[in-house]
Amino acid sequence: MNTKDKIIRTSIAMFNLNGERAVTTNHIAASLGISPGNLYYHFKNKEDIIRHIFSLYSEHLNTHFKPLSLNENALEQLTTYLDSLFDLMWRYHFFYDNLTDILARDSELKQDYIEFQKKLFTQVQAVVLALRDASVIDINDSDAKELAHMLKMTVSFWTPYVKARRMTGVLEQQDIYNGIVKVLMLFKPYCTALSKEKINGLQAHYQTLADETLPSIA
């Protein structure tokens, strides 16, 4: 791994563990055993690092999330989609801890974020409509739009919601499964008779994973 990638990887880990606000470029350089000058050779400042991380995050989302194809496995496709989405939220959870702050400091990043969110909304709405077309859910157009917003909000703010209610503030892998339970919960009331049992099964599956005591990972 080259120095630039190492800086990014270390920054993500430190931001997730200690919060973006508490971590300076000097901390990052010290943790890597490189000089601040070496870090500045690769990145102008912390904002530059955050912008780079955001582009990785968007890229990951663009590469991993293909539209659902219309067939009887729509629900299984949804599960894969959810797993990947929460994996993404896990990797970059620091970003949602002080999203307003981070975006207020960098108008270029904010512009990119807004564009990205619009694209993401269209994508999430398409998933909802594909599930309707596959008769997994029964929902009208206006509620489909509201549901897409609720899904997006839940995936974004589930991690700060969890952290705020835990004294250590440390996120654990089970928290992500618990978040998936919440997302399935949003779909459940719209399930058709055909899919109700399957969604209940999925919810029970993730609830079991959420209840297991796994070692904490920062």
Add this chain to the structure above:
Amino acid sequence: MNTKDKIIRTSIAMFNLNGERAVTTNHIAASLGISPGNLYYHFKNKEDIIRHIFSLYSEHLNTHFKPLSLNENALEQLTTYLDSLFDLMWRYHFFYDNLTDILARDSELKQDYIEFQKKLFTQVQAVVLALRDASVIDINDSDAKELAHMLKMTVSFWTPYVKARRMTGVLEQQDIYNGIVKVLMLFKPYCTALSKEKINGLQAHYQTLADETLPSIA
């Protein structure tokens, strides 16, 4: 109004407008035309001010939110409850912009916040169960618990969700009405035949308020 109350009122306004991170005790003193020494006479530091604001916020919630009484007006009572809850979120929206940061800096505040959230969860869950007892909704115990979490999360993180998708980052009064639409949306799938029409009517009412162009308020 005494100086102590003026400091609190100005701090809330400045935190909401510029974000807590960007505002120092010197900014607050300057805005009030008092010396930093005068401010420090009343509050030890910024954390002390934030702690004081949080106690006002908890107090407001404790005073204004009485349990729903079981009668045919359960839905109207819910509306009053929602209006007050979003009014509260409007007044103190800065708090949810970087909640993780604020709590990580002050373990005493975090302890209070966690206790408060537990109490709030019990309260929200009681509202859900009272609506069930009044036959407004039909929901099982486990989903009632999940719904209470979703309601609490939506009310808390609706404002940062809105701000992150707007270039100016300024919250407007209509955004709050839009948040109420989202909260009603969470109830809707559980509505009984008796209440479905009423909830749809409420949703339309708040949607109209949300669509009106009101002057922006910071």
